Amino acid sequence: MILLIFQLCGCMGQSINKLTAESQVAIEGQDAITLPCYYIPTNAVIGKYYWKKNETVIATKDDSDAASRYSLSDPKQFDTAGYVSLTITNVSRRDADSYTCGVNDESTGATILFQTKCTLTVYYLEKPILNPTQLFTNIGETATFTCTEPDGLPPINITWTKDDVILDYSDTQKYRFFYATLTINRVDEEDEGVYQCKAENAAYHGMQGKLSNNVTLITLGSTSTGLVVGMTFVDVLIGFIICLLVDFIISKI
Numbered sequence: 001m002i003l004l005i006f007q008l009c010g011c012m013g014q015s016i017n018k019l020t021a022e023s024q025v026a027i028e029g030q031d032a033i034t035l036p037c038y039y040i041p042t043n044a045v046i047g048k049y050y051w052k053k054n055e056t057v058i059a060t061k062d063d064s065d066a067a068s069r070y071s072l073s074d075p076k077q078f079d080t081a082g083y084v085s086l087t088i089t090n091v092s093r094r095d096a097d098s099y100t101c102g103v104n105d106e107s108t109g110a111t112i113l114f115q116t117k118c119t120l121t122v123y124y125l126e127k128p129i130l131n132p133t134q135l136f137t138n139i140g141e142t143a144t145f146t147c148t149e150p151d152g153l154p155p156i157n158i159t160w161t162k163d164d165v166i167l168d169y170s171d172t173q174k175y176r177f178f179y180a181t182l183t184i185n186r187v188d189e190e191d192e193g194v195y196q197c198k199a200e201n202a203a204y205h206g207m208q209g210k211l212s213n214n215v216t217l218i219t220l221g222s223t224s225t226g227l228v229v230g231m232t233f234v235d236v237l238i239g240f241i242i243c244l245l246v247d248f249i250i251s252k253i
Contacts, residue, residue: 015108016044020081021101021118027203028124030091035118037101038081046075047104047111051086054097059086088120093153096122123203125152128180130197130212137187138220147180147197147212154202161211163193184217192219 018040026033039046050060051072059070069089076083084103088095098119105112128150137143147158160167160182167182169175176183184191194216200209 014041014043015112016040016046016103016105016114019101019103019114019116021099021116023119023121025121025123026091026095028091028093028122032087032089033091033095033120035086035088035099035101035120037084037086037103037116037118039084039103039105039114040081042077042080042082044082044105045107046082046084047106049075049084049101049103052100052102055100091122093122093124096120121153123153123201125156125199125201125204125210126150127210128158128197128199128212130195130215133213133215135215135217136220137191137217139188141187143184143187143191143217145182145195145197145215147182147199149180150199150210152199152201152204156199156201159198159200161196161198164196187217187219189219192217 016039019037020039021035021037024033024035035051037051048061049072050057051070052058059068059072061072063070063072071087071089073083073085073087084101086099086101098117100115100117102113102115105114129148131146131148135143135145145160147160150156158180160177167175169177174185176185180197182195182197194214196214197212198209199212200206204210
């Protein structure tokens with residue numbers, strides 16, 4: 001008789017036989033990400049439900065903290081499953097972790113806890129830094145730029161630009177490229193310009209890639225050329241002084 005009354009009033013349902021949470025991928029700075037959690041069947045009667053991050057409870061059914069970045073949806077039922085979810089706002093890399101969805105099944109009058117896990121992966125990319133900030137190199141010598149390896153996920157690819165144009169690495173005798181280091185052999189005046197390294201990955205590419213600071217390459221005359229130029233200047237200066245002395249002596253005669 002008691003069982004019949006529960007069935008007529010809809011106070012009982014079938015027990016949960018499956019609880020599933022889905023792993024998600026987000027990008028740092030994203031406004032929000034939702035971790036779905038589904039239970040089957042839809043007519044299961046659920047009581048308290050909650051979410052944990054790395055075994056620490058971060059949100060419960062009765063949590064109403066408006067300042068929290070975590071919020072739970074009201075239980076919803078779709079055609080094939082019930083739905084409880086966790087929404088995280090202002091996503092950062094610190095949110096990347098293992099999460100647990102927990103639901104108390106009260107369909108039979110007793111409380112039975114169901115739990116399932118999922119993972120949140122957060123992609124991010126830091127801005128690279130290029131050293132030195134200014135580089136003076138003699139013509140004919142070698143110039144080397146070092147791009148500090150930025151932190152990021154997924155794996156990062158580094159490219160190089162000169163005056164906002166991607167460098168052509170096909171001339172392997174001219175350029176040597178080893179991940180975050182660029183070496184220019186036999187520097188000449190055409191190599192002068194503004195250089196940058198650019199970090200990209202699967203989440204940040206193209207316009208979303210991160211550019212380093214600018215570094216200006218300035219070429220100088222070679223040592224031998226500089227010596228000739230210096231001697232020529234001294235010769236001219238001495239000649240000029242001698243001319244002045246001669247003019248002065250003549251004016252006194």
